[in-house]
Amino acid sequence: MKKSTVICVVLIAMLLPVGVASADDTAQKALDSLLKQWLQVIMAEDVNGYADCYWPDASIVTYAATGKSSLLEGSRAIRQRQQEWADKLDFSKMVLQYPEPRRFLTTTGGDTYTYVYDMSASGYFEVFEFQRRSGVFKILRQVDLYQGPGFNP
Numbered sequence: 001m002k003k004s005t006v007i008c009v010v011l012i013a014m015l016l017p018v019g020v021a022s023a024d025d026t027a028q029k030a031l032d033s034l035l036k037q038w039l040q041v042i043m044a045e046d047v048n049g050y051a052d053c054y055w056p057d058a059s060i061v062t063y064a065a066t067g068k069s070s071l072l073e074g075s076r077a078i079r080q081r082q083q084e085w086a087d088k089l090d091f092s093k094m095v096l097q098y099p100e101p102r103r104f105l106t107t108t109g110g111d112t113y114t115y116v117y118d119m120s121a122s123g124y125f126e127v128f129e130f131q132r133r134s135g136v137f138k139i140l141r142q143v144d145l146y147q148g149p150g151f152n153p
Contacts, residue, residue, distance in 0.1 A: 028103065030137050031113055031130055038139070039096050045086040051079035055131065055138045064146040098126075112140070123147050 041049035060072040101115035111132035129141040
């Protein structure tokens with residue numbers, strides 16, 4: 001196993017205080033639907049729809065094996081970064097497909113769920129922490145762990 005893969009796995013273990021338990025069917029359907037919406041608005045370059053997938057106090061943390069990292073705090077900052085990317089990239093031509101995630105129910109609260117996407121074949125892991133507030137799920141935290149070269153957060 002590559003050293004960078006080991007580091008990513010260790011980081012995920014440290015970042016996620018979770019118990020291995022399946023999300024109930026209703027929550028899983030809602031979360032799967034939210035991630036489907038998230039992918040659709042990315043490809044449609046709908047930055048407002050993208051930002052709406054996150055809670056106002058959400059954060060995105062990016063770590064790259066190159067040593068670069070970034071932190072976005074709040075849905076406004078998340079929206080702004082996505083707008084900058086949409087201005088540079090043509091997401092409509094990208095084929096964004098995610099494998100089946102590993103699903104976890106956080107043991108420190110009944111309404112927080114975590115999905116881990118192992119995209120190591122493409123050089124990264126993506127972790128989403130969702131929170132349910134007043135019956136609605138949105139993304140509370142996203143952690144991106146890049147092990148491949150060329151990514152510049």
